[in-house]
Amino acid sequence: MSRLQGVAGRDPRAGFRAESRGGSTSVPQGLLKAARKSGQLNLSGRNLSEVPQCVWRINVDIPEEANQNLSFSAAERWWEQTDLTKLIISNNKLQSLTDDLRLLPALTVLDIHDNQLTSLPSAIRELENLQKLNVSHNKLKMLPEEITNLKNLKGLYLQHNELTCIPEGFEQLSNLEDLDLSSNHLTTVPASFSYLSSLLRLNLSGNQLKSLPAEISRMKRLKHLDCNSNLLETVPPELAGMESLELLYLQRNKLRFLPEFPSCRHLKELHVGENQIEMLGAEHLKHLNSILVLDLKDNKLKSVPDEITLLQSLERLDLSNNDISSLPCSLGNLHLKFLALGGNPLRTIRREIINKGTQEVLKYLRSKIKDDGPSQSGAVPETAMTLPSESRVNVHTIITLKILDYSDKQATLIPDEVFDAVKSNIVTSVNFSKNLLCEIPKRVVELKEMVSDINLSFNKLSFISLELCMLQKLTFLDLRNNFLNSLPEEMESLIRLQTINLSFNRFKMLPEVLYHIPTLENILISNNQVGSVDAQKMKMMENLTTLDLQNNDLLQIPPELGNCVNLRTLLLDGNPFRVPRAAILMKGTAAILEYLRDRIPT
Structure with a gap:
């Protein structure tokens, strides 16, 4: 009562x-x-x-x-x-x-x-x-x-305020990992910022910065630096020494030159659109080995160098709204998913080809490499060899682009003349795709000291030979559209491998050896029969940012996968699991990982 x-x-x-x-x-x-x-x-x-x-x-x-006058239960x-x-x-x-x-x-x-x-x-x-x-x-x-x-x-999130300066002693926030100062009225960044040793993400966009302190390069853990929409005319050369940097945004500034990045070996995205950059040279590209996205739109570029093919990991290239009149045919050898060319006075590619999209443009450029081969004259020139199959090895491509290309020949083996053509030249990329190979050529081991990129897609491979496992400088490996159902444990010796594409094969589980390659950043294994993944082992893969598991046989997604917080792209469509629902999948990777984390048993 x-x-x-x-x-x-x-x-x-x-x-x-x-x-x-x-x-x-x-x-x-x-x-x-x-x-x-x-x-x-x-x-x-x-x-x-x-x-x-x-x-x-x-x-x-x-x-x-x-x-x-109430009585309380224990709860x-x-x-x-x-x-x-x-x-x-x-x-x-x-x-x-x-x-x-x-x-x-x-x-x-x-x-x-x-x-x-x-x-x-x-x-x-x-x-x-x-x-x-x-x-x-x-x-x-x-x-x-x-x-x-x-x-x-x-x-610490301070974006969209009216801050004009940072208080003294700010560097005492030694545990700070994420700092957003975007859309304020800052004109300088204190050199003492360099003592924010735990910082992973720094957003300075939308301010009035005319320069960055050279000391910023001391942030050894910084992965994401956003300086969009400022007044920067130059970038301190010390920035090139930031080994952990993955994402760099410099759009809408006043840059006239593209910085060089000799030490930024993990740089994935470089956004320098809407500046005043006039020239792109080999020195700007030669160190961007891991770059996935390069945004150069709305600048004043007049040409693209042949060395663009050094960017073998590149997936998105935006060259729109520049002054480019022609493109190097070698651009067609890149594995691009997106290429923007609109707003350029291009004379060498018809508009209807550009309008058909990226793959048609790349296909056209590749065809020009063959069409422009000097062997159209009567004699066999110095830059090409005629093989017994009446196909040619373009030695010019080997010498200038460092690419050994014997693709789309429907060949059951790679002739010795192909490897002989390398001679004393350096080859960093090998393309043997679209053939009928049942095994990897043994002579590929001759290139182990230099090759970093191999494309063996669209063949009939059912196993991986140990010769491939000896290519310890390999960073990119394309094995799409073969008959593979396993990978040898010896592949663990590929200590630099960053990207592996295993889509359209016959895998029933994620190959165990992949968990033991710590440098892996991109695993593409869509359109197989994968039924499970080991989330605990995957969490240990600290560099993994992309995991494509689309169109497999996953009946459930382990909640612990949500702990893989470094994943920027997780693709799960086309699997028979019921949760997460399609509505969650549509929200993107961050929402999927958060959903999974919330369901980890305590």
Whole structure:
């Protein structure tokens, strides 16, 4: 009876709607009660102009219901409540925060984005456990020096404010991994930023930077650097020494030259569109061995060098809106998925070919390599050899492009004359695709000291010979459209392999040896019969960024796959599993991984 008497005369909905007490907006008692259990409180989008006192004092004051004559079950004992660790008050009308913030010292996440804050209270220094602070989309003109006291901070999001400078001592945030300062009014970046030794992602886009400090190169873990939409005229040459850098955005600046990147061996994407770059030379390309995306649109380029074929991993190339009148035919030998050429005064390729898309353009350029061969005259020239099969080895391609090409011949073996044609020249790429090979030519081992790229796709290979496993400089291996169902464990010796394409074969499981090649970044194994993957072993593959498992026989996706946080592309369409649902798959890799992580058994 005491419980009934205690609530008699009260509105039964009172615990679940906002009340007004003492002239300040309160929050539903039901939310506060749930927050005491979970340690999380979400007040986003409630039109709040100030944070109610009951929120600041949630771990200090006795709950309202405790003042009534109520009996508590074991699950509701307020004195056993959880300290608030996550507070979300985004998308409101807050103009300031009070020093009462110090009453929530256990906070690890504070999200106050999309308000009208012009400053942060000095009491923020008390939140020593804070790991994520989101104050984006406010009106901050400066940061309090006390923010440098947040030694456990990992994510700091300050984009879309009015900041003009960074406080002294900012480098003390030694655990910071993700820092977003985009869309502010910064004119300089402190050299002391170099001491942010844990930083993985730095976004400086949309500011007024005219230069970057050379010291930025000391950020040895930095993977993602975004400097889009600034006033940069040059990039410090020290930037080229950032070995961990994977994504570099320099669009919409005033660059006249493309930087050289001798040490950026992991660079995957380089975006330098909408600048004033006039020349692209071999020195700019020769070190971009791992590049997947190269964006050069809206510049002043007049030509593309033959050395573009050094970029054997390149998948997307945007050359639109430049002054390019012709393209090297060797461009056709790249494995491009996307090539943009619009807005150039091209004279050597008809418009209808360009309009047919990337693959038709590449096919046309490849055909010109053959058509332009000098053997059309009566005599056999120096730059070509006539083989017994009446096919030719283009020695010019070997000498100038370092490519040994004997593809699309429907040959059951590679003639010795092909390997003989190499002589003392250096060959970095081998293309034996579109033949009828049942085994890998043994003489390929002769190229083990130089070859980094081999294309054996569209053959009849049912096994991989040990000769291939001796090519320890191999970074790209294309084995698409063969009859393979296993890979030898000796492939573990391919200690530089970054990309392997096994699509359209007969694999029933992900080959065990792949888990033991730590350099692998891209595994393409779509259109097989793969029924399972080992998520625990895959988590150890720290460099893996792309995993294509489309059109296989996966009945379930292990939730632990969500822990593979380095994956940027995870493709799962065309498998018979029921979850994740198609709606989740359509949201992209990040959403899939988050969905899987949420389902890992605790």
